[in-house]
Every structure is written in C-alpha cells, then in structure tokens.
Amino acid sequence: MQETLPYLPLQGWYNIDSANVFNLLSATDQQRSTCSAHLLRLQTIQDKPIICPVSQQVYHFRETHVRGVCRSIKLTTLRAASEDFRIPNFGQLFRAQIEEDWGHKVSGLVLGYDQNILFDSIFIELQNGLMYYRQPFHCPASVEHLGLDCKVDYTNANQGIMPEAHNIWVKYTQSEENNLDNTFQRRIPSVPVLYFHWTPPNQILQSV
Amino acid sequence: MVIPTKYKDLHGWADCVDGFIQVVKQTNQIHTVPIAAVVGPAHLVRENASLGSIDSVWLVNNHVDFDTYWTVY
Numbered sequence: 595m596q597e598t599l600p601y602l603p604l605q606g607w608y609n610i611d612s613a614n615v616f617n618l619l620s621a622t623d624q625q626r627s628t629c630s631a632h633l634l635r636l637q638t639i640q641d642k643p644i645i646c647p648v649s650q651q652v653y654h655f656r657e658t659h660v661r662g663v664c665r666s667i668k669l670t671t672l673r674a675a676s677e678d679f680r681i682p683n684f685g686q687l688f689r690a691q692i693e694e695d696w697g698h699k700v701s702g703l704v705l706g707y708d709q710n711i712l713f714d715s716i717f718i719e720l721q722n723g724l725m726y727y728r729q730p731f732h733c734p735a736s737v738e739h740l741g742l743d744c745k746v747d748y749t750n751a752n753q754g755i756m757p758e759a760h761n762i763w764v765k766y767t768q769s770e771e772n773n774l775d776n777t778f779q780r781r782i783p784s785v786p787v788l789y790f791h792w793t794p795p796n797q798i799l800q801s802v
Numbered sequence: 803m804v805i806p807t808k809y810k811d812l813h814g815w816a817d818c819v820d821g822f823i824q825v826v827k828q829t830n831q832i833h834t835v836p837i838a839a840v841v842g843p844a845h846l847v848r849e850n851a852s853l854g855s856i857d858s859v860w861l862v863n864n865h866v867d868f869d870t871y872w873t874v875y
Binding site: 681742 | 809833835837840841844845846860862
C-alpha cells in the first residue's frame with residue numbers, strides 16, 4: 595500500500611501529519627521533526643529524578659557500632675590522646691564535633707569558650723574497634739559481623755605490638771563533600787587513627 | 803578520628819598498567835567522623851611496601867574478595 599501512495603498526492607497537496615505516517619516527509623520537515631523529538635527527550639530526562647542504582651538489601655543490617663572498650667587504657671584525657679596519637683589539633687576537632695552533635699550551648703557548658711584550650715579535664719573512652727555487618731559474597735543468604743580493628747593501643751610504650759589498623763570507607767554528606775578534594779561517589783578510603791566515645795554529663799543535658 | 807586519602811594524580815584516573823586508582827594519605831587533614839559514616843572495610847595496598855615511607859602511594863583495590871581478604875588479614 596505504501597509503495598503506491600507516492601503516486602497519489604497531487605502537486606500542491608501536502609499534509610505533514612499524513613506524510614509523517616507514510617514516511618514521505620520532506621527534508622525540511624524531517625529535520626524539524628528530529629529536532630523537536632530531541633527537545634522532547636531532553637525535557638523528559640530533566641523532569642525525571644536522577645535515581646542512583648543501589649544493590650538490593652535482603653536484610654536490614656545493624657549500623658556499624660563500636661565493639662568494645664580498650665582494656666589497657668580505657669579513659670584518657672584529650673591532651674594525652676593528642677600526644678599519644680599525634681593529633682596536634684585534637685582539641686579543635688573535638689570541639690567542632692561536639693558542637694555539631696550536641697549544639698553550641700552544650701559545647702560551651704562542657705568545654706568552655708576558649709577555643710585554644712587543650713582539655714585536661716575532659717576524659718574520653720577509647721574503643722578498640724568497630725563491629726561491621728555484611729552479607730558474604732559467597733554466601734549472600736547469611737549475615738556475619740566482622741571487627742574492624744584500630745591501633746588504639748598504639749602508644750609509645752607498646753608500639754609495634756598491635757597489628758595494623760583496618761582501613762575503612764567513610765561516607766560523607768553532600769554538604770561535607772564540597773570541602774573535600776576528591777571522593778569515590780562521596781566515599782573516601784581512610785585510615786583510622788583513633789576510635790573514641792564521649793557523652794556529655796547528664797546534668798548538662800537535663801539543664802539544656 | 804581518621805586520616806582521609808586523596809587521588810595521587812589530578813583526576814583520579816586508573817593507572818594504565820594495573821588499572822587501580824592510586825591515592826595518598828592527607829596526614830595534615832585529620833577528620834572526626836561519626837561511627838555511622840563508616841560503611842565498611844577498604845582494601846588499600848601500599849605500592850613499594852619495602853620502602854615504608856609515610857608519603858607512600860596506596861592502590862585502592864576495586865576487585866577485593868572480602869572472604870580472601872579476611873582470611874589473609
């Protein structure tokens with residue numbers, strides 16, 4: 595049927611819709627149609643939300659959490675930790691994290707407002723590793739937990755006794771990513787220096 | 803408290819020979835991160851491990867088999 599149709603239209607009788615159906619578009623209309631199709635496709639892509647593919651999670655894992663208190667040190671001051679683990683700006687980093695987690699008021703009540711002070715009266719609880727949950731690749735139907743060690747006992751006194759720390763992937767938020775040099779889809783392979791735990795005193799939390 | 807890493811070269815392209823992305827430690831930028839931000843173990847292999855220098859280059863193993871990894875390490 596289509597083969598006979600080119601002979602049917604009369605000179606001067608050209609309908610773009612019919613020509614499109616019968617694949618008889620002129621060169622100009624064909625170009626215009628292609629452009630509009632491209633624009634329509636672009637608009638559709640822009641309207642659609644970008645969905646990142648994620649692997650299907652069969653089980654709801656527990657979040658990674660600290661595994662246990664370090665037996666040999668347990669509590670230490672910020673100053674001692676700063677010296678032992680060679681973190682010169684530990685005071686500022688600690689304050690910034692407390693402000694982020696608990697707010698400016700709690701930070702001020704507990705730590706004071708002197709930015710340069712290296713705290714002797716603040717004790718932190720050292721942790722010797724993390725507990726991480728995962729599905730094994732070779733047995734995906736099961737869940738197992740693994741310990742990620744950190745060289746918490748790595749002090750000048752017992753240097754070399756502890757094994758190397760397990761390196762970890764750290765996921766950053768979108769706002770934090772702007773301050774970072776480069777990431778692997780917002781994740782950065784990192785080397786743990788120290789795992790610690792600290793909670794403000796109950797009296798301060800109740801008063802706020 | 804963690805020491806983050808950054809790409810060794812500008813764009814973080816994989817090495818043309820071994821196919822791994824190379825990173826170096828940013829020892830001057832220690833971060834405090836919440837435990838919940840730790841998403842799992844990373845396998846970093848030190849290049850030229852015999853040298854043992856602090857500024858060494860690390861390969862990010864993107865073909866890690868964690869069962870073997872945990873057996874070895």
